[in-house]
Amino acid sequence: MSTTYLIKNVSVLGGEPTDLLLRDGVVADAADAPADAETIDATGLIALPGLVDLHTHLREPGREDAETVETGTRAAALGGFTAVHAMANTEPVADTAGVVEQVWRLGREAGYCDVYPVGAVTVGLEGERLAELGAMADSAARVRVFSDDGKCVSDAVLMRRALEYVKAFDGVVAQHAQEPRLTEGAQMNEGELSGRLGLAGWPAVAEEAIIARDVLLAQHVGSRLHVCHLSTAGSVDIVRWAKAKGVDVTAEACPHHLLLTDELAATYDPIYKVNPPLRSAADVEAVKAGLADGTIDIVATDHAPHPHEDKDCEWAAAAFGMLGLETALSIVQQTMVDTGLLDWAGVAERMSYAPARIGRVSDQHGRPVEVGEPANVVLYDPGATRTVDPAESASLSRNTPYRGMELPGRVVATFLRGRATVLDGKLQ
Amino acid sequence: MKRHLLSAGDLSRDDAELILTTAAELRELADRPIKKLPALRGRTVVNLFFEDSTRTRISFEAAAKRLSADVINFAAKGSSLSKGESLKDTALTLEAMGADAVVVRHGASGAPHRLANSGWVRSSVVNAGDGTHEHPTQALLDAFTMTRHLSGGKPTLEGRRIAIVGDVLHSRVARSNALLLHTLGAEVTLVAPPTLLPVGVDSWPVETSYDLDAVIPKADAVMMLRVQRERMHGGFFPTAREYSRRYGLDGRRMATLQDHTIVMHPGPMVRGMEITADVADSERSVIVEQVTNGVAVRMAVLYLLLGGSEPAVGGEE
Amino acid sequence: MPAHPDTDARVVLDAGDIQRALTRISHEILERNKGADDLVLLGIPSRGVPLAHRIAERIASVEGYAVPVGSLDVTMYRDDLRLKPARALLPTEIPPGGVDGKVVVLVDDVLFSGRTIRAALDALNDIGRPQAVRLAVLVDRGHRELPIRADFVGKNLPTSLVERVKVTLDGIDDLDAVTIQGVPA
Numbered sequence: 001m002s003t004t005y006l007i008k009n010v011s012v013l014g015g016e017p018t019d020l021l022l023r024d025g026v027v028a029d030a031a032d033a034p035a036d037a038e039t040i041d042a043t044g045l046i047a048l049p050g051l052v053d054l055h056t057h058l059r060e061p062g063r064e065d066a067e068t069v070e071t072g073t074r075a076a077a078l079g080g081f082t083a084v085h086a087m088a089n090t091e092p093v094a095d096t097a098g099v100v101e102q103v104w105r106l107g108r109e110a111g112y113c114d115v116y117p118v119g120a121v122t123v124g125l126e127g128e129r130l131a132e133l134g135a136m137a138d139s140a141a142r143v144r145v146f147s148d149d150g151k152c153v154s155d156a157v158l159m160r161r162a163l164e165y166v167k168a169f170d171g172v173v174a175q176h177a178q179e180p181r182l183t184e185g186a187q188m189n190e191g192e193l194s195g196r197l198g199l200a201g202w203p204a205v206a207e208e209a210i211i212a213r214d215v216l217l218a219q220h221v222g223s224r225l226h227v228c229h230l231s232t233a234g235s236v237d238i239v240r241w242a243k244a245k246g247v248d249v250t251a252e253a254c255p256h257h258l259l260l261t262d263e264l265a266a267t268y269d270p271i272y273k274v275n276p277p278l279r280s281a282a283d284v285e286a287v288k289a290g291l292a293d294g295t296i297d298i299v300a301t302d303h304a305p306h307p308h309e310d311k312d313c314e315w316a317a318a319a320f321g322m323l324g325l326e327t328a329l330s331i332v333q334q335t336m337v338d339t340g341l342l343d344w345a346g347v348a349e350r351m352s353y354a355p356a357r358i359g360r361v362s363d364q365h366g367r368p369v370e371v372g373e374p375a376n377v378v379l380y381d382p383g384a385t386r387t388v389d390p391a392e393s394a395s396l397s398r399n400t401p402y403r404g405m406e407l408p409g410r411v412v413a414t415f416l417r418g419r420a421t422v423l424d425g426k427l428q
Numbered sequence: 429m430k431r432h433l434l435s436a437g438d439l440s441r442d443d444a445e446l447i448l449t450t451a452a453e454l455r456e457l458a459d460r461p462i463k464k465l466p467a468l469r470g471r472t473v474v475n476l477f478f479e480d481s482t483r484t485r486i487s488f489e490a491a492a493k494r495l496s497a498d499v500i501n502f503a504a505k506g507s508s509l510s511k512g513e514s515l516k517d518t519a520l521t522l523e524a525m526g527a528d529a530v531v532v533r534h535g536a537s538g539a540p541h542r543l544a545n546s547g548w549v550r551s552s553v554v555n556a557g558d559g560t561h562e563h564p565t566q567a568l569l570d571a572f573t574m575t576r577h578l579s580g581g582k583p584t585l586e587g588r589r590i591a592i593v594g595d596v597l598h599s600r601v602a603r604s605n606a607l608l609l610h611t612l613g614a615e616v617t618l619v620a621p622p623t624l625l626p627v628g629v630d631s632w633p634v635e636t637s638y639d640l641d642a643v644i645p646k647a648d649a650v651m652m653l654r655v656q657r658e659r660m661h662g663g664f665f666p667t668a669r670e671y672s673r674r675y676g677l678d679g680r681r682m683a684t685l686q687d688h689t690i691v692m693h694p695g696p697m698v699r700g701m702e703i704t705a706d707v708a709d710s711e712r713s714v715i716v717e718q719v720t721n722g723v724a725v726r727m728a729v730l731y732l733l734l735g736g737s738e739p740a741v742g743g744e745e
Numbered sequence: 746m747p748a749h750p751d752t753d754a755r756v757v758l759d760a761g762d763i764q765r766a767l768t769r770i771s772h773e774i775l776e777r778n779k780g781a782d783d784l785v786l787l788g789i790p791s792r793g794v795p796l797a798h799r800i801a802e803r804i805a806s807v808e809g810y811a812v813p814v815g816s817l818d819v820t821m822y823r824d825d826l827r828l829k830p831a832r833a834l835l836p837t838e839i840p841p842g843g844v845d846g847k848v849v850v851l852v853d854d855v856l857f858s859g860r861t862i863r864a865a866l867d868a869l870n871d872i873g874r875p876q877a878v879r880l881a882v883l884v885d886r887g888h889r890e891l892p893i894r895a896d897f898v899g900k901n902l903p904t905s906l907v908e909r910v911k912v913t914l915d916g917i918d919d920l921d922a923v924t925i926q927g928v929p930a
Contacts, residue, residue, distance in 0.1 A: 187537075190627050191627060191628055192627070192628030192631045193628070194626075194627065194628070195626030195627050195628040195629060195632075196603070196626075196628070196632075197537060197538065197561060198537035198538075198558070198559050198560035198561030198562065198600060198603060199537050199538070199559075199560075199561075200560075201627055203627075267541070267545070268537075268538030268539075268541040268542055268545075269542075269545075269546075309514065309516075312516055312546070313514055313515055313516060313542070314515050314534065314536040314538060314539040314542050315536060315537065315538045315539075315542070316535075316536040316537065316538075316559070317514075317515075317536060
């Protein structure tokens with residue numbers, strides 16, 4: 001039998017303190033607590049539904065020097081996640097039932113959180129012909145999210161076909177919106193700073209043009225579309241317009257796009273190199289506003305581990321991407337909650353309920369913390385502060401842009417179906 | 429000065445003037461029987477070149493040797509971008525050799541910043557051209573050449589009008605010159621087709637123009653930038669012929685210059701493309717003198733960075 | 746003793762004393778050299794340079810002949826170059842005839858440890874091969890650290906090591922004077 005936890009005086013979504021009982025994988029009535037239940041004093045802590053990340057790079061198979069399913073999900077659990085969607089840009093690419101089932105199985109074996117593989121839209125992410133989307137959907141991994149993330153499905157016809165095809169199994173195409181010709185060799189946000197630093201620019205229009213095209217395509221074929229890591233003010237406007245028109249579009253923002261700006265590129269330290277790039281302060285404000293008003297549906301980490309040597313080099317030679325799982329909730333607290341833009345119910349919506357709905361995993365995840373629901377719960381101390389030390393990360397990689405920063409909040413405990421994956425801030 | 433010379437923007441007006449007056453003293457050395465000074469005896473200067481640039485490398489080598497430094501040339505062909513030895517490993521090797529200064533040329537913008545600020549080496553780092561970012565010693569030698577012709581050798585370009593013409597977008601020379609010439613009081617105008625001006629150039633301390641004929645009659649110096657062959661195929665302009673017609677300096681345009689106006693080019697030139705042979709070889713052309721001045725300016729930079737217990741004047745980083 | 750603008754500084758040579766000392770040095774140089782032929786005066790910047798020019802003026806007024814005058818910067822030859830932040834260079838101007846085969850008179854304001862003169866001899870060595878090198882100084886304050894002596898001295902000024910000798914010259918400074926400043930109380 002698994003341990004039964006009695007969580008005392010916890011504030012669910014920031015509400016009045018109450019007691020929760022986690023028993024047999026579900027949330028139960030605290031009045032029924034058995035005498036031998038393990039009691040956790042949660043005074044001052046808030047309870048959130050287990051977080052769901054729609055955008056995680058676990059690197060396995062192929063780049064086990066950067067991350068494995070096990071290490072990535074350990075980091076996820078420490079960040080309060082109970083489910084992650086593992087992106088398809090592995091080696092080999094997750095473009096067949098075989099690869100997605102392997103990743104799914106590795107996740108089950110590791111046991112730190114549920115791993116839902118994302119399937120590639122096109123074979124080998126080459127953007128030329130559709131991968132076997134149906135086979136992946138029908139596999140044990142039950143893939144519902146398809147993405148060539150890292151690359152854009154730039155061919156308009158191919159994108160249209162993908163949007164149409166996944167309707168057969170209620171799938172969604174998650175687009176990495178990057179017009180390839182406008183971003184050849186791109187290194188950072190295109191603007192005054194890129195011109196000064198002599199780094200090839202990644203213009204906002206390269207993202208916005210694809211999003212604009214894709215929302216029109218989605219409208220035309222009546223499919224649902226998900227926009228990955230939206231990063232510009234213009235993109236927020238386009239998604240807002242599309243939603244007003246009734247297009248079935250959802251969008252995600254990454255924690256780093258809520259906090260960091262392109263000014264950091266002036267250090268030439270590739271720890272700040274990410275795709276899409278860090279944008280201007282005005283873009284950051286627009287993304288925060290879009291996340292607050294619901295134009296942007298979710299926060300997704302785009303957790304992208306890279307080994308030290310891929311970042312300890314000159315900017316142009318470095319890999320794109322930064323860690324995100326263990327810091328996401330703190331960044332959201334700092335940028336959205338502490339600023340009054342979101343309350344904790346809003347955080348639960350954007351980091352748990354909505355991503356679970358988009359990924360079609362709402363039977364297990366993204367459920368309210370209520371009696372009878374699956375006991376996927378995170379206990380979070382918003383009053384704590386911590387200084388980010390990359391060496392403490394559970395990830396195999398160390399490429400966090402927040403090193404040395406003092407961030408609010410701390411994940412105290414994470415429960416996956418009633419089993420503690422994290423207790424007292426430590427992996428179990 | 430700071431401990432490194434990474435950007436022309438790092439130089440205050442005092443720093444820039446000190447380098448130019450020091451270069452003026454050191455240029456006299458070229459006329460003496462013994463072209464050598466003892467200031468850097470026992471110091472080691474490494475020329476770390478990830479890109480071929482014989483002229484810049486030779487210029488730094490001559491400068492260091494005339495100051496009695498030991499010079500090590502390290503041609504690191506095939507940077508980490510092409511899966512060769514990484515910048516970091518190369519840097520650690522140089523550190524082990526006891527380099528006091530590393531003069532670095534690299535195809536990646538910001539590589540000298542990484543070398544200077546990542547803790548890999550303790551030596552001073554001098555940027556000898558990085559990607560499409562900067563080339564501060566080229567700007568210093570250009571400014572030095574201008575002051576000799578336009579300001580009677582005084583280290584100022586106050587009120588002087590300088591036109592920089594051509595592929596500004598990809599030019600590290602243009603970036604460094606825009607910053608340095610502004611610092612020295614000059615009024616800089618960048619002249620290029622709109623496709624070859626960087627985004628955000630309106631925030632630079634310069635004017636811009638698409639019309640060469642409107643700008644050059646008022647200029648005191650006209651600097652022609654090299655147009656790299658590969659840009660012609662990038663769709664930045666339709667044809668070489670059209671480029672030459674709109675932005676090339678030929679005899680007809682040269683006739684519209686003021687009498688005292690000088691013509692400059694950082695080299696290597698594409699004769700017939702951005703500059704015609706008769707202009708390059710005319711009396712206005714100071715292109716050969718730029719080379720001589722390059723050694724004096726680089727001597728000044730190396731001396732002021734390495735000559736004392738710490739770099740001359742200015743604040744610490 | 747007359748008061749000087751600086752606190753507790755006492756004037757050891759006033760403007761008139763300096764004029765007379767330079768006149769005497771000029772005559773001694775001519776006497777020693779048996780005329781002005783082949784003479785080249787090189788002042789050591791900064792204050793050695795105007796002194797060299799003043800000596801040249803006096804020689805010209807006596808001999809009716811303009812002795813070549815120049816300056817010789819010793820900054821890069823100093824043995825304490827590495828001990829202080831990099832210093833700006835001062836002008837080196839070698840007269841058109843050069844120094845080969847000439848009698849070079851180095852001119853400086855104060856002779857103290859001798860290290861500046863040692864540096865000047867090294868600098869001169871890189872410029873040419875004079876027939877002879879002589880040294881003229883306005884003040885010799887003693888405390889030599891190297892086997893160097895002056896051939897022409899305006900005034901021998903015994904000092905303590907903690908005292909400071911300061912030369913001011915019209916043209917660079919406000920007025921001609923040599924002062925000694927004691928230890929601050």
